[in-house]
Amino acid sequence: MTVLPLDAEAVLTREQLKVRAKLIEIAAIFDRIDRAEGSVDDDVRMTEIRESIAILSEQSHRGARAERIQMIYSREFDPNWQQNLELTKD
């Protein structure tokens, strides 16, 4: 691991406005969905979004939040995929 030249406070100072902008952007998107006709409460994509937002505030994911959110949006890996696809090398 490479040592970060900036300490935590310096990183926060540098990133705070970006975080603010992104959070407001997400909030505005949710507002837009709310204002639109219909409901997406049961849509699997909303479930993924809710799970992702939960990860942001969970202490257990410190240092690995991006990786955890990536996995929410990933198809499962089957270790037996070669047999299941009947893949042969000839």
Add this chain to the structure above:
Amino acid sequence: MYYFDPHIHMVSRTTDDYETLAKMGCIGVSEPAFWAGYDRGSVDGFRDYFHQLTDFEPKRASWYGIAHYTWLCINAKEAENVQLSREVIAMIPEFLDCPGVLGIGEIGLNKNTKNEATVFLEHLDLAARTGEQILIHTPHLEDKYQGTRMILDMLCDDSRLDRQRVCVDHVEEHTAKAVLDEGFWAGMTLYPVSKCTPERAVDIVEKFGPERLLVNSAGDWGPSKPTAVPDFILEMRLRGHPESLIRRVVYDNPIKFFSQSRNFHFDPPQIDEPRADEPIGV
């Protein structure tokens, strides 16, 4: 700072882009064969494309002092047509001795299907038989994790392959570690929406260190930014990383990886940049 873009599809870019890249410090590019946005209809279509990659693109790049290298294959999107894929794989050796051909790529998976895996294995076999280096495309978005794991399985099953001569590209937070832990090179692609942003690519360097990591723009015909590598350089500087570390990722590493190819011949420019081990710009 001089840099290499180790993955960029210049056939899709304008000559003005070459000029811009040169002005920003790019002195070399490597261009993997890829999908044109439509399925090519015959092996002759690929032969024409390979002529373009090995003849005209190096010429166009040279107008701006940029060295151009290339990789040949039929890409994963077209691999569903196994018969055509086999015809292309049989034709590739016609070009393997051309100057600047670094190896087989970008091969890989797209939707992680049986046909894609079959064609991937046949490309691996070609590379193993001909002693070529390999550049690998990993799938997009929700298919990336699964496809990367499948690719690693197939690579690790083939004892003929030298892992130091294989780069698994488009890694992100959830795939970088597995690729590096298996001893392969890993490429990070900087895209506006999918794949990595420059900021997240710097995070990955900070997390895993610079060893066997490459960074590229994968500039192509879709939404992409051919000058993304300079964005990465700037982000590294603004975070206070030393010039020596930045240079290692964007210049030394590509040269080290490419140097394992018999067709990689590169005359480095006389580098007279400040040897700043100290950070600048913060």
